[in-house]
Amino acid sequence: MTSQQATAGDNLIEIRNLKFQRGERWIFDGVDINIARGKITAIMGPSGTGKTTLLRLIGGQLRAESGSIHLDGNNIPKLSRDELFQVRRKMGMLFQSGALFTDLSVYENVAFPLRVHTQLPESMIRDLVLMKLHAVGLRGARELMPSELSGGMARRAALARAIVLDPQLIMYDEPFVGQDPISMGMVVQLIRLLNDSLGLTSVIVSHDVHETASIADYIYVIADGKVIGQGSPEQVLNTDEPRVRQFIRGLPDGPVPFQYPALDYRQDLQLEPL
Amino acid sequence: MTALATATIEGDTLALAGVLDFDSVLDVAEQGQHWLQESAPAQCNLDLSAISYSSSAGIALLLGWLRVAKKQQKTLHILRIPDDMVALARVGGLEDLLSGA
Ligand SMILES: Nc1ncnc2c1ncn2[C@@H]1O[C@H](COP(=O)(O)OP(=O)(O)O)[C@@H](O)[C@H]1O
Ligand SMILES: [Mg+2]
Numbered sequence: 001m002t003s004q005q006a007t008a009g010d011n012l013i014e015i016r017n018l019k020f021q022r023g024e025r026w027i028f029d030g031v032d033i034n035i036a037r038g039k040i041t042a043i044m045g046p047s048g049t050g051k052t053t054l055l056r057l058i059g060g061q062l063r064a065e066s067g068s069i070h071l072d073g074n075n076i077p078k079l080s081r082d083e084l085f086q087v088r089r090k091m092g093m094l095f096q097s098g099a100l101f102t103d104l105s106v107y108e109n110v111a112f113p114l115r116v117h118t119q120l121p122e123s124m125i126r127d128l129v130l131m132k133l134h135a136v137g138l139r140g141a142r143e144l145m146p147s148e149l150s151g152g153m154a155r156r157a158a159l160a161r162a163i164v165l166d167p168q169l170i171m172y173d174e175p176f177v178g179q180d181p182i183s184m185g186m187v188v189q190l191i192r193l194l195n196d197s198l199g200l201t202s203v204i205v206s207h208d209v210h211e212t213a214s215i216a217d218y219i220y221v222i223a224d225g226k227v228i229g230q231g232s233p234e235q236v237l238n239t240d241e242p243r244v245r246q247f248i249r250g251l252p253d254g255p256v257p258f259q260y261p262a263l264d265y266r267q268d269l270q271l272e273p274l
Numbered sequence: 275m276t277a278l279a280t281a282t283i284e285g286d287t288l289a290l291a292g293v294l295d296f297d298s299v300l301d302v303a304e305q306g307q308h309w310l311q312e313s314a315p316a317q318c319n320l321d322l323s324a325i326s327y328s329s330s331a332g333i334a335l336l337l338g339w340l341r342v343a344k345k346q347q348k349t350l351h352i353l354r355i356p357d358d359m360v361a362l363a364r365v366g367g368l369e370d371l372l373s374g375a
Pocket of ligand 1: 048052
């Protein structure tokens with residue numbers, strides 16, 4: 001239905017022969033990765049392998065020494081600053097740290113990208129903020145300040161902000177870190193719901209094997225600058241590759257309801273029946 | 275890169291066409307509001323069959339018009355809403371509101 005979908009192939013992102021160096025060390029030494037359109041792709045690997053670095057390379061905050069990162073036909077490392085600015089509007093990023101503006105309420109945090117990037121009137125901004133907060137279960141928590149939120153709630157508020165401009169791509173850096181088991185289940189559900197309902201393409205970077213395997217459509221395992229394994233979660237979980245096997249341990253999780261107590265939704269939208 | 279949204283009024287129906295992105299909703303917002311306040315009958319329709327893409331801003335546009343209609347004691351029936359728009363509304367918990375209920 002979108003023009004992007006009409007013009008491009010099955011992969012939103014194609015990474016080819018990517019090389020990136022920090023000091024003497026090759027963080028990436030010839031990496032090929034495909035990010036399939038509309039799917040959830042996970043990039044896994046031990047701490048320090050370069051997972052966060054990879055997201056920054058895709059986002060264009062870092063530039064690769066060589067190789068290509070094509071996003072819908074644009075080669076990210078070769079884009080000008082202006083072109084990169086345009087492309088970045090299509091990306092939502094949920095970084096592990098530096099989530100919310102601490103001096104703004106939850107509402108204003110989510111409204112922020114709308115105020116920066118659109119000319120929409122306050123009434124539409126309010127509708128959009130309420131919709132996105134409802135999606136993450138925090139419509140009733142909008143007046144809270146970040147300091148009043150649990151870790152899981154803060155992550156969900158940041159997620160609402162990351163999707164408020166309807167990005168085409170969303171990248172999650174370690175979405176399961178620091179989550180208690182209940183909010184962990186919510187985050188898993190949300191990533192899947194948003195991916196499937198909004199026609200998003202999702203990239204998850206994580207070292208949590210079981211949560212990631214429970215939602216990813218496809219997994220890459222990276223270590224020592226290379227892709228050391230890839231496949232469906234089932235294929236990766238059952239691999240004989242010794243380094244890939246090191247990741248595997250258990251942690252079950254179930255679905256949970258997650259709306260923070262809120263006003264009746266229709267009243268909130270000033271649309272209660274006449 | 276600016277995509278266009280257009281609104282065409284015929285009798286009791288406003289037909290939207292094109293793309294409802296975060297910019298183009300503003301092309302039609304006032305026109306629809308004015309119609310609802312001035313000339314739309316008490317039972318009126320919004321035909322979405324010619325929408326090729328809608329962002330969440332398109333949902334906000336509809337909510338705004340529903341509020342105007344309600345204030346005017348008019349009923350705006352939403353017709354032929356594309357599946358993708360329904361999915362978008364569902365994520366925001368609004369599928370009932372926009373299904374013409
Ligand atoms: N700004 C930096 N300067 C130098 N080295 C860095 C910098 N950021 C990260 N690194 C190094 O690059 C490697 C990969 O880091 P990172 O991408 O954060 O790994 P991961 O996210 O997989 O844990 C690590 O060895 C880290 O120490
Ligand atoms: Mg990291």
